[in-house]
Amino acid sequence: MKKTKLQDRVALFLFVLIFLPILFLLVKSFNQDTESLLYLFKNLLFDYSVNTLYLVLITSFFSLLIGIIPAWYVSNYRFVGRRIIDLILYLPLAIPTYIMAFTYSELLSYTGPFKITYDFLHIEVLGIILSFSLYPYIYSVSRISFSLFGSRYYDMAKNLGLNAYQTILKVVIPLSRPAILSGLFLVVMEVLNEYGAVKYFGVNTYTIGIFRSWNSMNDSGAAIQLSSILLFIVAFLFFIEKYLNKNKRFSFSKNTQLSSLIKPKSSVKFLIYVICLIPIILAFLTPVLFNLINIFSSYDDINFERLLNLTFNSFTVSLIASVLILIVSTFFLYNEKMSKSRVYYYINQFISLGYSIPGAVIALSVIIFITGIDNLYDSFSILGSFSIYFTILIYAYIIRFMAVGKSPIKSSMEKYPDSYNNSAKNLGLSNFKIFQKVYFPINKYAFFTAFTLVFVDIMKELPITLILRPFNFDTLATQTYEFAIEEMIPLSSIYSSVIIIICCILLIFLKMFLDKSNVFRN
Amino acid sequence: MRKCIILFFSILIFFSCDKKNSNEINIYSKRHYQVDTEQYKNFERLTGIKVNFIKAGDDELLERLKNEGKNSPADLYVTVDAGKLQKGVEMGLFQQIKSDIIDNNVSNDLKDINGYWIPITYRARLLVYSNDRVNPSELSTYENLSDAKWKGRILVRSSSNAYNQALMSSLYANLGEKAVTEWSSKVVSNFARDPKGNDRDQVKAIAAGQGDIAIVNSYYIGLLLSSEKQADVDAANSVSVFFPNQGDDERGAHINISGFAMTKNAPNKENAIKLLEYLTGEEAQNTYMNNSYEYPANPRVKPSKIVQSWGEFKRDSLDLNALGLFREEAIKVFDNTGWK
Numbered sequence: 001m002k003k004t005k006l007q008d009r010v011a012l013f014l015f016v017l018i019f020l021p022i023l024f025l026l027v028k029s030f031n032q033d034t035e036s037l038l039y040l041f042k043n044l045l046f047d048y049s050v051n052t053l054y055l056v057l058i059t060s061f062f063s064l065l066i067g068i069i070p071a072w073y074v075s076n077y078r079f080v081g082r083r084i085i086d087l088i089l090y091l092p093l094a095i096p097t098y099i100m101a102f103t104y105s106e107l108l109s110y111t112g113p114f115k116i117t118y119d120f121l122h123i124e125v126l127g128i129i130l131s132f133s134l135y136p137y138i139y140s141v142s143r144i145s146f147s148l149f150g151s152r153y154y155d156m157a158k159n160l161g162l163n164a165y166q167t168i169l170k171v172v173i174p175l176s177r178p179a180i181l182s183g184l185f186l187v188v189m190e191v192l193n194e195y196g197a198v199k200y201f202g203v204n205t206y207t208i209g210i211f212r213s214w215n216s217m218n219d220s221g222a223a224i225q226l227s228s229i230l231l232f233i234v235a236f237l238f239f240i241e242k243y244l245n246k247n248k249r250f251s252f253s254k255n256t257q258l259s260s261l262i263k264p265k266s267s268v269k270f271l272i273y274v275i276c277l278i279p280i281i282l283a284f285l286t287p288v289l290f291n292l293i294n295i296f297s298s299y300d301d302i303n304f305e306r307l308l309n310l311t312f313n314s315f316t317v318s319l320i321a322s323v324l325i326l327i328v329s330t331f332f333l334y335n336e337k338m339s340k341s342r343v344y345y346y347i348n349q350f351i352s353l354g355y356s357i358p359g360a361v362i363a364l365s366v367i368i369f370i371t372g373i374d375n376l377y378d379s380f381s382i383l384g385s386f387s388i389y390f391t392i393l394i395y396a397y398i399i400r401f402m403a404v405g406k407s408p409i410k411s412s413m414e415k416y417p418d419s420y421n422n423s424a425k426n427l428g429l430s431n432f433k434i435f436q437k438v439y440f441p442i443n444k445y446a447f448f449t450a451f452t453l454v455f456v457d458i459m460k461e462l463p464i465t466l467i468l469r470p471f472n473f474d475t476l477a478t479q480t481y482e483f484a485i486e487e488m489i490p491l492s493s494i495y496s497s498v499i500i501i502i503c504c505i506l507l508i509f510l511k512m513f514l515d516k517s518n519v520f521r522n
Numbered sequence: 523m524r525k526c527i528i529l530f531f532s533i534l535i536f537f538s539c540d541k542k543n544s545n546e547i548n549i550y551s552k553r554h555y556q557v558d559t560e561q562y563k564n565f566e567r568l569t570g571i572k573v574n575f576i577k578a579g580d581d582e583l584l585e586r587l588k589n590e591g592k593n594s595p596a597d598l599y600v601t602v603d604a605g606k607l608q609k610g611v612e613m614g615l616f617q618q619i620k621s622d623i624i625d626n627n628v629s630n631d632l633k634d635i636n637g638y639w640i641p642i643t644y645r646a647r648l649l650v651y652s653n654d655r656v657n658p659s660e661l662s663t664y665e666n667l668s669d670a671k672w673k674g675r676i677l678v679r680s681s682s683n684a685y686n687q688a689l690m691s692s693l694y695a696n697l698g699e700k701a702v703t704e705w706s707s708k709v710v711s712n713f714a715r716d717p718k719g720n721d722r723d724q725v726k727a728i729a730a731g732q733g734d735i736a737i738v739n740s741y742y743i744g745l746l747l748s749s750e751k752q753a754d755v756d757a758a759n760s761v762s763v764f765f766p767n768q769g770d771d772e773r774g775a776h777i778n779i780s781g782f783a784m785t786k787n788a789p790n791k792e793n794a795i796k797l798l799e800y801l802t803g804e805e806a807q808n809t810y811m812n813n814s815y816e817y818p819a820n821p822r823v824k825p826s827k828i829v830q831s832w833g834e835f836k837r838d839s840l841d842l843n844a845l846g847l848f849r850e851e852a853i854k855v856f857d858n859t860g861w862k
Contacts, residue, residue, distance in 0.1 A: 043857045109723070110730035111753035117730040121718040202680050202718025204862060212682055215581040216853050218609055297750075364585060371589040381593035467582045471548060471574035471595075482554045482577065487722055487745070 007431075011335055011347070014328055018351050018399055022231075024372070025357070025365040029228040032221030036213050040222065044209060051123065052205040055198070056191050058127025059134060063187045066131065066279040067138025068180070072168060073272045075146035078261040085276045086143070087511050092283040093136040094503030096460035096477065097190065099496045100133045101126075101197035102484050103287040126201040130194065132283035134187045141183035145176040181241055182407060192230065193358050195463065196481075206230060207358050220364065227361040234356035238349075288500065294493035302494050306479075311498055314475040317390075317465075318458040321397040325405040325454050326447060328398065333409055334439065338421060338431050348410075352403035359400060359463035366396045366468065389470035396464045401457055405450040412446030413439070445517045452510045456503045546572040547793045550587065552580035552601035553780060557813035564809070565800050571793045580606045580684075587615050587785060597788040598797070600642075602780045603684050605691060607639040608846025616783040621795050627802035629821045631839055632779060641779035642801050643816035646740045646835065647689050648775055650725060650761040655734045663767045664693060664776070667735075668708035676709060677724040677733035680717040681856035685739055685778070688845045690852035692776045695844040699851065707859040717862050722746060722754075729757035736761075744815025744828045765835035774836035778845060780816065 074086045092100075106112050108120040153175070157167040173180070198205050206226070214223035264272060295302075332351065336344035354362060370392055374381055382388050420442075424434040440447075462477050469478070476495045483492030551558065554577045562573035576583070580601040587594055587610070599610060610616050618637040625633075632641045649661060660671070667676060679686060694702045714733030724736035725746060746758035765775045782801075788794055800806055807823040810816065817825050824830060855861075 110726045111757050119732055220585055367586055367589050374593055375591055383590055383593045466578040471576055
C-alpha cells in the first residue's frame with residue numbers, strides 16, 4: 001500500500017479539527033426533539049424568512065449602489081483627491097455594524113442632536129445603516145475588477161455605439177460578476193448573522209428565530225436545528241454560485257493593455273465628488289466624528305490603564321488567530337493546487353462553511369465539542385485554566401473566519417496558470433521550495449489582504465468572544481458592547497474608537513501595499 | 523495520525539497545568555454593570571478572596587454550565603431574571619444554598635421557596651405616562667391596558683425581550699391562559715407602533731409624542747433622570763411613574779430579581795457563600811443602591827433618593843419561579859396574539 005504523505009496526514013488532522021464542531025452541530029440537529037422546530041415553522045418562520053429576505057435585499061441594494069458606482073469612477077477617472085477618496089472609501093470596514101447602529105440610533109433619536117420626532121426604527125433604515133459598514137466588501141472587489149479591464153473592452157463598446165451607462169450595465173458589470181458576487185456573498189452572510197441591531201430595530205429575522213428558540217423557548221436543540229437549516233441553505237447558494245460561475249473566469253490582464261484614466265468634464269467631476277462623498281460622509285466621517293465628540297465629553301472618565309490592557313487583549317487574539325488562519329488556509333489551498341486532488345477541493349469548500357453560522361452557535365458547538373472530549377475521562381479535566389479557554393477562543397475564531405482568509409488567497413492563486421508549478425517541478429524543486437520561491441512572492445499581496453481582513457473581523461467580533469473568553473478577559477469589542485447596551489455611549493466611545501483606529505491603520509497599510517503592487521492603476 | 527492525537531492531548535495537558543487557585547471564586551454573570559466590578563473588588567479587599575468573572579448572555583452561560591458538567595470551574599451564576607434561575611434549577615445545574623446570615627439579610631417574599639437562588643436586588647416593571655396627555659386617574663392595572671381608550675397609545679418593546687416575557691409569565695400565572703390571551707390581543711391592538719427599541723426608547727417615544735403610556739423597568743427612569751445629557755433628563759421629566767395593581771384587593775406590581783445561584787459542583791463553595799453573605803449585607807446593598815436605581819433585597823436598606831421619590835408600592839406576591847415555569851406558555855401567547 002502506498003504510504004500517505006505527511007502533508008496529507010496533517011491536512012486530514014486539521015480538517016477534522018476544524019470541521020468536527022460543525023459536524024457535531026449537524027449530527028446533533030438530527031437527534032433532537034422537533035416539537036419547537038415544528039412550532040416555529042407553523043407560527044413564525046414564514047414571517048421571519050420574509051423579513052430576512054427583505055433586509056438582505058435592502059442591504060444588498062444599497063451596498064451595491066454605494067459600492068459599485070464610486071468604484072467605477074475612482075477606477076476610470078482622474079480627479080483631484082482621487083487617491084485619498086479611494087482610501088477613505090475602504091475605511092468603513094473598520095467600523096463594526098453595532099457601532100454604526102448605535103451611532104445612528106443616537107443621532108436619529110428624539111434625545112439626539114436633531115430632536116427627531118419621527119420613529120426611525122424601520123427595517124429600511126436598518127438596511128441602509130448596515131450597508132454603510134458592509135459596502136466596502138463590494139467596493140474593494142469592484143475596484144480590483146474594474147482596474148483590470150483592458151482598454152479593448154471599452155473600445156469595442158464604444159464602436160458598438162454604447163454610451164457610458166450602457167457600457168457599465170452591459171459590459172463592465174457582467175464581466176465583473178464573479179468578483180461582485182463574492183463581495184455580495186460576504187455582505188449577505190454578515191446580514192444573516194446580525195443579531196444586536198436587528199433585535200433593537202424590532203426586525204424579526206431568521207437569526208432572531210434561532211435565538212428565540214434558544215433563549216425564550218428554552219430549546220437549544222431547536223436553535224441547533226435552525227442553524228443547520230441555515231447552513232444548508234447557504235451551502236446550496238454557495239454551490240449554485242460556484243456552478244454558475246464555473247465557466248466565467250477571466251484573466252483580464254492578458255487581454256489587452258490597461259486603459260488610461262479619463263479626465264472628466266467639470267459637470268461629471270461634480271457628480272463624481274457627490275457620489276464619492278455620500279458614503280464617505282455617512283459611513284465614515286459621521287460615526288468617527290460622533291465617537292470623537294463623545295470621547296471629549298467623557299475624557300475625565302477614561303481609564304487609560306484598562307484601555308491599554310484591552311487593546312493588548314484585542315490585538316493579541318486577533319494577531320494569533322489571523323496568523324493561524326493564514327497558515328491553515330494557505331496550506332489547504334496550496335495542497336489543492338499541487339495535488340490537484342478533488343479531496344482537497346471539497347475540504348476547501350467545507351471549511352468555509354463556518355462563516356454561515358451565527359457566532360453564538362459556533363461558540364455553542366465548540367463548547368459541546370470540547371466539553372464532550374473533556375467528559376470522556378472522569379478523573380481529569382482541562383477546563384478552568386486561562387490558557388485552555390484562550391485556546392478555545394482562538395479555535396472558534398478559526399472555524400468562523402476561515403472563509404474570510406481563504407477567499408483572497410484563493411482568487412490570487414487561481415490567477416496563475418499551472419504551468420508555473422510544472423516548470424518549477426521540472427527544475428526539481430520540492431513543494432515547499434516551490435512555495436517559498438514561487439508562490440509566496442507572487443501571492444504576497446493576497447496574503448497580506450487575507451491577514452488584514454481576518455484581523456479586522458476578529459477585532460470587531462462579539463458573540464464568540466462574549467461566551468468563550470477566559471475569566472476576567474475583556475476586549476475592546478466586549479467593553480464597547482457592555483457600555484453601549486447600557487446606553488452609556490460616551491463611555492463606550494474610547495474603546496470603539498481604538499478598534500476603528502487600529503483597523504484603519506491596517507487597512508491604510510494594506511492599501512498602500514496594494515498600490516505599490518500596481519493592482520490598481522494610479 | 524496517532525502522533526498528532528498524542529501531540530494534541532499533550533498540549534491540552536500542558537495548558538491545563540496553570541489553573542486552580544483555591545482562594546478565589548468564579549462567576550458566570552449575565553449582569554454587566556460597573557457596580558458589580560466594584561463590589562467584587564471591595565470583597566477581595568476585605569477577604570483576600572479573588573473574584574473572577576465572565577460576562578455573557580444568560581442562556582449561553584447556562585448552556586456552557588450544562589456542557590461543562592461537573593468539571594465546570596464556575597461557582598456562581600448570576601442573572602437578572604428569576605425565570606432563568608428557575609430554568610437552571612430545572613436543568614439540574616444548581617445546589618441549595620444554606621446560610622443563616624443570607625436568610626436574615628433578604629426579604630422573605632423575595633426568597634426562592636426551594637432555596638436554590640438568592641436575590642440581591644429587584645426591579646418593578648411598571649407604567650410610565652405622558653404628563654401632558656394622560657391623567658393618572660385613567661390608569662389602574664395591567665389588565666386595564668386592554669381597554670379601548672388606549673387605542674394607538676401604548677408603547678412597549680418586543681416579545682423577544684426577557685422582561686416582557688417575565689411580565690407575560692406572571693400574567694399567565696395569575697390570570698390563566700384564556701384571560702391572558704384575550705388581554706394580549708387587545709393590548710396589541712392598542713399599540714402605538716410595532717414593538718421595537720429598548721425600554722428607554724419607549725420613554726423617549728412618549729416625549730416625542732409617538733404614544734402616551736409605556737411599559738418599562740423602573741431603573742431605566744432613574745438612569746434617564748440622572749443622565750448627563752439634558753435631553754434625556756427632559757424626556758424623563760415629561761413622564762411620570764405609575765405602579766399598577768395597587769388596590770386593596772389587587773395583587774401588586776410585577777417585579778423580578780437579580781439573583782445568584784450556586785453551581786452543583788462549585789469548587790469554591792465556602793468562598794461563594796461568603797460572597798453572597800457580603801452582597802446581601804447592608805454595606806454592599808448600599809453600594810448597589812448608590813450606583814443603580816434598583817430596589818434592595820435587604821429590607822433594612824433604602825433605595826436611592828430618585829427611587830424613593832416614586833413612593834412605596836405593593837409587590838406582586840407570586841412565587842417568582844412562575845416566571846420560568848410559565849415562560850413557554852407566555853411565548854405562545856405572544857405569538858398567537860401577534861405581539862412581535
